[in-house]
Amino acid sequence: MRLIYKGGIHVSRSAIWRRALLLGIIAVLLAAFAASAAAELPGKVQIDSADPFKVIPVSRGQKEPTWAEGEILVRLKTYMSAADADAQAAAEDFRSLNAVLGAEVVEAIPVSAAADVYKLKIPATMSVAEAVIRYESSPFVRYAEPNYLWYPDATYPNDRFFTYEWLYNMHNTGNQAATERWFHAPLPGADINAPEAWDVRTDASDVIVCVIDQGIQSYHPDLAPNMWVNEAELHGEPGVDDDGNGFVDDVYGYDFYYDDGTIYHDDPNDDYHGTHCAGIIGARGNDAVAGGFHGGVAGVAWNVQIMSCKFLGPGGGQSDNAIKALNYAKKMGATITSNSWGGGGYSKSLEEAIANSGMLFIAAAGNEGVDNDIMPHYPSSYDLPNVIAVAATEWNDKVANFSNWGANSVDIGAPGHMILSCYPDGTESVWAWMGGTSMATPHVAGAAALLIAEYPDLP
Template sequence: MRAPTLALALLLGSALPAAALTLDLPVRRAGMAWEAVGPRYYQGEVFELCLTRASARISAARTPGLTRAPGLGVAAVDRLAVSLGGMWFEREFPEETPPVPGSGSPDFTAYYLAHLPQGIALEEALARFRSLGEVARADPIAVLPVDAVSLSDSLWAQEYWLYQPGPPPRHDIHAPETWDVTLGDTAIVVAVADTGVGADSLRNQVPLPYHPDLSGAVPGSSGQIWTNWAEAGGTPGVDDDGNGFVDDIHGWDFVSATPDHQPFEDFAIEDNDPSDYAGHGTAVAGLIGAIADNGIGLAGIARTVRLMPVRMGWASAPSPGGEVDMSFAARAIRYATRMGAQVINCSWESGYLGSLDSALTDAVRSGVTIVSASGNNYSGPHYVGDREDCLAIAATDATDRVASFSTLGAFVDLSAPGQAMASTSVIVDGSGNRMPVYKTGLNGTSFAAPLVSGVAALIQSRQLPPEANHPLTPRSVQFRLMETTDDIAGLNPGLVGLFGSGRLNAYRALTETSGSTATRMLANTVGAPLLVPSDGEARAAFL
């Protein structure tokens, strides 16, 4: 949750060509085998271009309805594109409209995907576009793995993280006591931004991410899966709610034109079928909200919740468990925010991208709690977790020892069980048929984060009438989760300060309500957030 480092660009003389950049990840170009670059890389033929607000207004006026075009209607940008030969642009967020002037909200219409012709080095193009005054940012797009370590196909379930019988001290998150306080509420939506959820299926001729422990087996019901009722009750083939997505009844699939993919993977076009192939997103969803007390499988920590599948990851040769394009991630988070999610789970490595930064900022300002996995084996970047306004979660085992694979550091906020987990999943047979299953032996901070997301959902469910009349701010949820953990420092000597405040305790998070809170002030402020006393409590007022 550390604030991101600001990058300062050198001013480049207009009379000289811009020097090529040195990037922190290898660049994968067309036709290059993934083995040559590894599982973490920048796409070589496309980058993200963000115009200044003034230039974005000019572009919108001159290129209305732009989908694919050789220029943006901004003279300097178009001249550079022509000089590089064969470039073309597409809107990254075609469903967006400009923000209200003076609102301070990010302008998502300023973001474009810029496609390079063969033979043009990504590093050179980035440097040259960054030198233009009409360009706010030009960023490479990273493709990074999800945060799972290993999988096992054993079908017996063990949920030690919810309850460990026996004498104290217990090393679980105290789920039974939590459920005596609340089971949750269907008004609370957790977006699973991941590789998808469930197997592909049709129910009433509508794509439904299917797993009997997630979508249920009752005809006409979608179980714990979120439903966009405007589209469900609308006309097929029509964008009934006007959000820019047609028939997005149970979420959206943002994956398209991926450079690598496993056989039978859904990779070609974005659509309204956010089902899973890799199994990673389905496992995350199950830990949050698998249907309890139904005679099969396991129980999620949030027994009553709605899970919004937002697919932005896919199974590939270098990352069969799943990898994520950061531009897909930006659109997925933006969609979840617009469609009313209160919590977004991000169990994947993350690198900086301008649109991702804007999407996260707007999500938090809109009241969304962002929960991210800290990462595994110190192997990749964790931009989302580094942000002050997002939670970073490390993993522990069944004895409250910090998992050996868990990435640790001062940016971590708290820990949760993430070793030897069991959850819902999918498998794919030799003919490409996807089937719902259960898997055990799941290891990774990917599977610690969803427990925190589920508890965040339970916290917000207690803010609904009749208990309360307004949700907690994301920072208040962060405070509550961090201040109510169990102390595991004695079991982890030498690691204090690196695994956050302790191990998640769901019951304490629901019942210990007198800790720090945060109130968003509806005005511009100057200086750092101010802590002021109120009735003996510490309250942080911030913009």
């Protein structure tokens, strides 16, 4: 794995603790990142069920929707629940404008301890762009924006049932088997030096990492021992909010896409991405799953608590649900979030929620092969002290040709090409190769978990 700093050793948006954390991750991972110009992004691939070793190109030309139709997010300049006259006047003006435009408040979502963003349902006769303009022109509105849609950062699975533990990303010896399989000779040492880090520490069992993504196959044999567990819900009554946190049956986290406590729905097309990312962070190591070397994998942190906050589904995920996921993770004790997604646009409400979360927000730099200094990729491009943007490297220690980069907007690089990790196949648990900055991001999340476990008082 190779690392890059924004403009050299001085990271432009770092606070003292963030700089210390990045330096610590360097010490854990011991690598460097070649910031070369990226070539054209290869097409995504998918699995051919008749031949699990066949790679099928998929067109890049499909344009995903940018925002959810029929709704917007609005933040007022004053807090509506406040008792002062200005707040009451703003609240009345807000209600009056909603009535005039035919909009309806669906819910209030906290973005800080003293502020909410309001999700509004707008009439079918009004476009999202028109609604945003109307609310932005109001003197009592701080901002109005679309409810942006977010997507997994283009990954490409193959070799679905191939179970050899070719974890070049952890420890790259330039082995001949990998050369024959990939038609490239891996560069020895082009890895994260995981064994050297594991000599110091493998346990991060006191650290909660929240995977804000698709869901996770919680019963996968490499993941089940490391899933975060809400004990009150695990031992409580089904259909009851046993711990009184506002969520029912949230045993391993919560599904904000379907609004229930079931983080995995036995659909590999729905939750493969979150499961794969979770395995990179914390697949249980040294446990000889499925026959040891010829079976399971090991995550960066062998023992860690993995919380699942699902907000991505078949149609992507919305800003309001991403904010709810952040709020849940914070409320339930997570210190790190792993975010392998992007798209949408510059969401002020999401930025505000991230800034006020108090958690380390590790985010994928994106897979368009562009300079994020010129073409920002959100949420990784938010200029916040708790955001770490991650690019992808290959087995030759160069930036992956699909990866975004940026001297001032990308902080660090990690392996992101042909990464073997956990994968769901309906009710079966398997392993698969995938790639993208989506896979690079959880490497950094796992390293951060080890670092925080070793240095719990890190500022």
